[in-house]
Amino acid sequence: MPDVRNCRKCGRIYNYIGGAPICPACKQLEEDDFQAVKRYLYENPGATLTQVSTDLEMSVEKIKRFLKEGRLEITDDEGNMVLECETCGRSIKTGRLCTECERSLASGFKSAASQIKSEIDSQAASNPKSLGIRYLNKGYEKKD
Numbered sequence: 193m194p195d196v197r198n199c200r201k202c203g204r205i206y207n208y209i210g211g212a213p214i215c216p217a218c219k220q221l222e223e224d225d226f227q228a229v230k231r232y233l234y235e236n237p238g239a240t241l242t243q244v245s246t247d248l249e250m251s252v253e254k255i256k257r258f259l260k261e262g263r264l265e266i267t268d269d270e271g272n273m274v275l276e277c278e279t280c281g282r283s284i285k286t287g288r289l290c291t292e293c294e295r296s297l298a299s300g301f302k303s304a305a306s307q308i309k310s311e312i313d314s315q316a317a318s319n320p321k322s323l324g325i326r327y328l329n330k331g332y333e334k335k336d
């Protein structure tokens with residue numbers, strides 16, 4: 193029996209095949225939007241959320257969703273409150289959990305958290321601070 197569902201976005205009935213509960217048409221629209229953001233960030237590395245939203249006439253919420261899906265990340269190393277870790281509430285760059293919570297979840301060792309934190313701190317110290325977001329796929333950024 194096919195798994196027939198209502199699309200969460202447009203309400204149309206479709207055959208659910210996995211992934212987000214949206215129909216193929218809406219999925220394609222999402223993908224188009226994501227590609228647009230990806231291209232924009234490729235051409236404008238470090239663009240801010242507001243900038244992307246304004247220039248692409250896309251809602252900030254939608255771009256935030258791409259961030260939550262872990263497809264984009266914020267390049268700011270400190271204090272950007274766009275996303276919060278679902279466990280401890282600390283601001284994160286991408287995904288749903290901060291590195292510490294992700295690590296302690298995976299290993300169960302609390303001591304790993306402080307190690308990760310110092311890694312992040314030293315990374316933050318060595319990187320020039322920049323506000324904005326970038327596309328995660330390294331392959332796309334390769335220069336020829």
Ligand SMILES: [Zn+2]
Pocket residue numbers: 199200201202203204214215216217218219
């Ligand atoms: Zn739909």
Ligand SMILES: [Zn+2]
Pocket residue numbers: 277278279280281282289290291292293294
């Ligand atoms: Zn956390």
